[in-house]
Amino acid sequence: DTEVTQTPKHLVMGMTNKKSLKCEQHMGHRAMYWYKQKAKKPPELMFVYSYEKLSINESVPSRFSPECPNSSLLNLHLHALQPEDSALYLCASSHGDRDTGELFFGEGSRLTVL
Protein backbone atom coordinates (compact mmCIF):
# COMPACT_ATOMS: atom_id res chain seq x y z
CA ASP A 1 0.00 0.00 0.00
CA THR A 2 1.78 3.10 -1.24
CA GLU A 3 -1.10 5.56 -1.06
CA VAL A 4 -1.89 8.72 0.78
CA THR A 5 -5.66 9.08 0.94
CA GLN A 6 -7.35 12.44 1.39
CA THR A 7 -11.01 13.17 2.10
CA PRO A 8 -13.09 14.91 1.00
CA LYS A 9 -11.96 15.49 -2.59
CA HIS A 10 -14.06 18.63 -2.83
CA LEU A 11 -15.35 20.92 -0.10
CA VAL A 12 -17.41 24.10 -0.31
CA MET A 13 -17.83 26.11 2.87
CA GLY A 14 -19.00 29.47 4.03
CA MET A 15 -16.85 31.83 6.02
CA THR A 16 -18.58 30.94 9.29
CA ASN A 17 -18.44 27.17 8.86
CA LYS A 18 -16.18 24.69 10.64
CA LYS A 19 -14.95 21.76 8.59
CA SER A 20 -12.05 19.32 8.56
CA LEU A 21 -9.80 17.77 5.95
CA LYS A 22 -8.52 14.27 6.60
CA CYS A 23 -5.43 12.41 5.45
CA GLU A 24 -4.40 8.81 6.00
CA GLN A 25 -1.33 6.74 5.11
CA HIS A 26 -0.41 3.17 5.96
CA MET A 27 3.17 3.11 4.73
CA GLY A 28 4.66 3.43 8.21
CA HIS A 29 5.89 6.93 7.42
CA ARG A 30 6.74 9.06 10.46
CA ALA A 31 6.55 12.51 8.89
CA MET A 32 3.35 14.05 7.51
CA TYR A 33 2.77 17.39 5.85
CA TRP A 34 0.05 19.83 4.83
CA TYR A 35 0.61 21.93 1.74
CA LYS A 36 -1.56 24.60 0.12
CA GLN A 37 -1.47 24.94 -3.67
CA LYS A 38 -2.96 27.76 -5.69
CA ALA A 39 -3.58 27.36 -9.41
CA LYS A 40 -0.41 27.29 -11.51
CA LYS A 41 1.79 27.64 -8.42
CA PRO A 42 4.04 25.25 -6.50
CA PRO A 43 2.82 23.75 -3.24
CA GLU A 44 3.43 25.95 -0.18
CA LEU A 45 4.30 24.20 3.05
CA MET A 46 1.92 24.84 5.94
CA PHE A 47 2.69 22.28 8.67
CA VAL A 48 4.98 19.34 9.33
CA TYR A 49 4.43 16.60 11.90
CA SER A 50 7.36 14.40 12.81
CA TYR A 51 6.69 11.39 15.00
CA GLU A 52 3.23 12.80 15.73
CA LYS A 53 4.60 16.09 17.06
CA LEU A 54 4.23 19.40 15.27
CA SER A 55 7.73 20.29 14.10
CA ILE A 56 7.11 23.08 11.59
CA ASN A 57 4.38 25.73 11.38
CA GLU A 58 5.09 28.10 8.53
CA SER A 59 3.36 31.02 10.22
CA VAL A 60 -0.05 29.77 9.14
CA PRO A 61 -3.08 31.76 10.38
CA SER A 62 -4.83 30.24 13.38
CA ARG A 63 -8.00 29.64 11.36
CA PHE A 64 -6.10 26.53 10.17
CA SER A 65 -5.53 24.04 12.98
CA PRO A 66 -3.64 20.81 12.35
CA GLU A 67 -4.00 17.63 14.36
CA CYS A 68 -2.13 14.32 14.25
CA PRO A 69 -4.18 11.76 16.24
CA ASN A 70 -1.74 8.93 15.45
CA SER A 71 1.09 8.07 13.10
CA SER A 72 -1.27 7.22 10.23
CA LEU A 73 -3.71 10.12 10.42
CA LEU A 74 -3.46 13.84 9.85
CA ASN A 75 -6.32 16.33 10.06
CA LEU A 76 -6.63 19.97 9.15
CA HIS A 77 -9.41 21.79 10.98
CA LEU A 78 -10.82 24.82 9.22
CA HIS A 79 -12.71 27.67 10.88
CA ALA A 80 -13.69 31.17 9.78
CA LEU A 81 -11.86 30.90 6.50
CA GLN A 82 -11.61 33.66 3.93
CA PRO A 83 -12.30 33.41 0.18
CA GLU A 84 -8.55 33.72 -0.48
CA ASP A 85 -8.08 30.42 1.36
CA SER A 86 -9.72 28.65 -1.58
CA ALA A 87 -7.07 26.30 -2.95
CA LEU A 88 -6.02 22.68 -3.33
CA TYR A 89 -4.84 21.30 0.00
CA LEU A 90 -2.32 18.51 -0.34
CA CYS A 91 -1.28 16.04 2.30
CA ALA A 92 2.07 14.29 1.98
CA SER A 93 4.17 11.85 3.96
CA SER A 94 7.80 10.79 4.05
CA HIS A 95 9.73 8.02 5.75
CA GLY A 96 11.21 10.21 8.46
CA ASP A 97 14.02 7.72 9.09
CA ARG A 98 16.95 6.98 6.77
CA ASP A 99 15.16 9.45 4.59
CA THR A 100 15.94 11.04 1.25
CA GLY A 101 13.08 13.45 1.83
CA GLU A 102 10.98 11.92 -0.93
CA LEU A 103 7.40 13.06 -0.52
CA PHE A 104 4.35 10.88 -1.17
CA PHE A 105 1.36 13.06 -1.98
CA GLY A 106 -2.35 12.49 -1.82
CA GLU A 107 -4.63 13.69 -4.60
CA GLY A 108 -5.67 16.71 -2.61
CA SER A 109 -8.83 18.29 -1.25
CA ARG A 110 -10.11 21.17 -3.36
CA LEU A 111 -11.54 23.79 -1.03
CA THR A 112 -13.83 26.61 -2.08
CA VAL A 113 -14.69 29.29 0.49
CA LEU A 114 -17.75 31.37 -0.36
Added chain:
Amino acid sequence: GNSVTQMEGPVTLSEEAFLTINCTYTATGYPSLFWYVQYPGEGLQLLLKATKADDKGSNKGFEATYRKETTSFHLEKGSVQVSDSAVYFCALSDLEAGKSTFGDGTTLTVKP
Protein backbone atom coordinates in the same frame (compact mmCIF):
# COMPACT_ATOMS: atom_id res chain seq x y z
CA GLY B 1 18.40 29.77 2.28
CA ASN B 2 17.62 27.10 -0.27
CA SER B 3 16.13 27.92 -3.66
CA VAL B 4 15.21 26.15 -6.90
CA THR B 5 14.95 27.89 -10.25
CA GLN B 6 13.19 26.25 -13.18
CA MET B 7 13.01 27.39 -16.75
CA GLU B 8 9.89 29.38 -17.32
CA GLY B 9 7.04 27.84 -19.21
CA PRO B 10 4.78 27.02 -20.68
CA VAL B 11 6.51 24.61 -23.04
CA THR B 12 4.66 23.29 -26.07
CA LEU B 13 6.11 20.45 -28.12
CA SER B 14 5.00 18.13 -30.87
CA GLU B 15 4.78 14.42 -30.16
CA GLU B 16 8.17 12.64 -30.39
CA ALA B 17 10.11 15.89 -29.85
CA PHE B 18 13.04 16.10 -27.43
CA LEU B 19 12.34 17.67 -24.06
CA THR B 20 14.65 19.58 -21.74
CA ILE B 21 13.45 21.44 -18.66
CA ASN B 22 16.25 23.27 -16.90
CA CYS B 23 16.56 23.30 -13.13
CA THR B 24 19.27 24.89 -10.99
CA TYR B 25 19.44 25.05 -7.23
CA THR B 26 21.09 26.84 -4.34
CA ALA B 27 21.53 24.91 -1.13
CA THR B 28 23.77 24.46 1.85
CA GLY B 29 24.98 20.94 2.38
CA TYR B 30 24.13 18.05 0.08
CA PRO B 31 20.42 17.92 -0.67
CA SER B 32 18.56 15.20 -2.50
CA LEU B 33 17.02 16.37 -5.77
CA PHE B 34 13.67 15.42 -7.24
CA TRP B 35 11.38 15.89 -10.18
CA TYR B 36 7.69 15.67 -9.36
CA VAL B 37 4.91 15.63 -11.95
CA GLN B 38 1.35 16.84 -11.51
CA TYR B 39 -1.30 15.74 -13.99
CA PRO B 40 -4.49 17.81 -14.27
CA GLY B 41 -6.75 17.41 -11.25
CA GLU B 42 -4.25 15.30 -9.32
CA GLY B 43 -1.67 15.61 -6.59
CA LEU B 44 2.07 15.54 -7.20
CA GLN B 45 3.85 12.26 -7.79
CA LEU B 46 7.53 11.48 -7.85
CA LEU B 47 8.94 11.17 -11.35
CA LEU B 48 12.60 10.58 -10.45
CA LYS B 49 15.21 11.41 -7.85
CA ALA B 50 18.95 11.57 -7.20
CA THR B 51 20.50 11.61 -3.77
CA LYS B 52 24.15 12.44 -4.44
CA ALA B 53 26.40 14.09 -6.98
CA ASP B 54 26.66 12.36 -10.38
CA ASP B 55 23.64 10.15 -9.64
CA LYS B 56 21.28 9.79 -12.58
CA GLY B 57 17.59 9.38 -11.86
CA SER B 58 15.41 7.82 -14.54
CA ASN B 59 11.81 6.75 -14.96
CA LYS B 60 9.34 6.38 -17.86
CA GLY B 61 11.97 7.58 -20.35
CA PHE B 62 12.77 10.71 -18.34
CA GLU B 63 16.30 11.28 -17.01
CA ALA B 64 18.10 13.84 -14.87
CA THR B 65 21.67 13.91 -13.55
CA TYR B 66 22.71 15.54 -10.27
CA ARG B 67 25.48 17.96 -11.29
CA LYS B 68 27.12 19.45 -8.21
CA GLU B 69 29.62 21.52 -10.17
CA THR B 70 26.86 23.38 -12.02
CA THR B 71 24.23 22.97 -9.26
CA SER B 72 21.81 21.63 -11.85
CA PHE B 73 19.31 18.81 -12.30
CA HIS B 74 17.92 19.22 -15.81
CA LEU B 75 15.06 16.97 -16.90
CA GLU B 76 15.28 15.32 -20.34
CA LYS B 77 13.22 12.94 -22.43
CA GLY B 78 14.12 11.83 -25.91
CA SER B 79 10.62 11.50 -27.33
CA VAL B 80 7.62 13.02 -25.58
CA GLN B 81 4.07 11.73 -25.83
CA VAL B 82 0.72 13.49 -25.51
CA SER B 83 0.30 11.70 -22.18
CA ASP B 84 3.37 13.55 -20.81
CA SER B 85 1.38 16.79 -20.78
CA ALA B 86 1.52 17.93 -17.15
CA VAL B 87 3.20 20.35 -14.77
CA TYR B 88 6.75 19.41 -13.75
CA PHE B 89 8.28 20.59 -10.47
CA CYS B 90 11.96 20.43 -9.61
CA ALA B 91 12.58 20.19 -5.86
CA LEU B 92 15.29 19.70 -3.28
CA SER B 93 15.04 18.18 0.16
CA ASP B 94 16.83 19.68 3.13
CA LEU B 95 16.82 16.90 5.73
CA GLU B 96 18.28 19.17 8.41
CA ALA B 97 15.49 21.70 7.98
CA GLY B 98 12.93 18.92 7.57
CA LYS B 99 11.35 20.34 4.46
CA SER B 100 11.51 20.57 0.69
CA THR B 101 11.90 23.56 -1.62
CA PHE B 102 10.04 23.56 -4.95
CA GLY B 103 10.65 25.39 -8.19
CA ASP B 104 7.78 27.34 -9.72
CA GLY B 105 6.80 24.51 -12.05
CA THR B 106 6.89 24.16 -15.83
CA THR B 107 3.73 23.37 -17.75
CA LEU B 108 4.34 21.01 -20.66
CA THR B 109 1.81 20.56 -23.43
CA VAL B 110 2.48 17.91 -26.07
CA LYS B 111 0.44 18.15 -29.26
CA PRO B 112 -0.24 15.17 -31.55
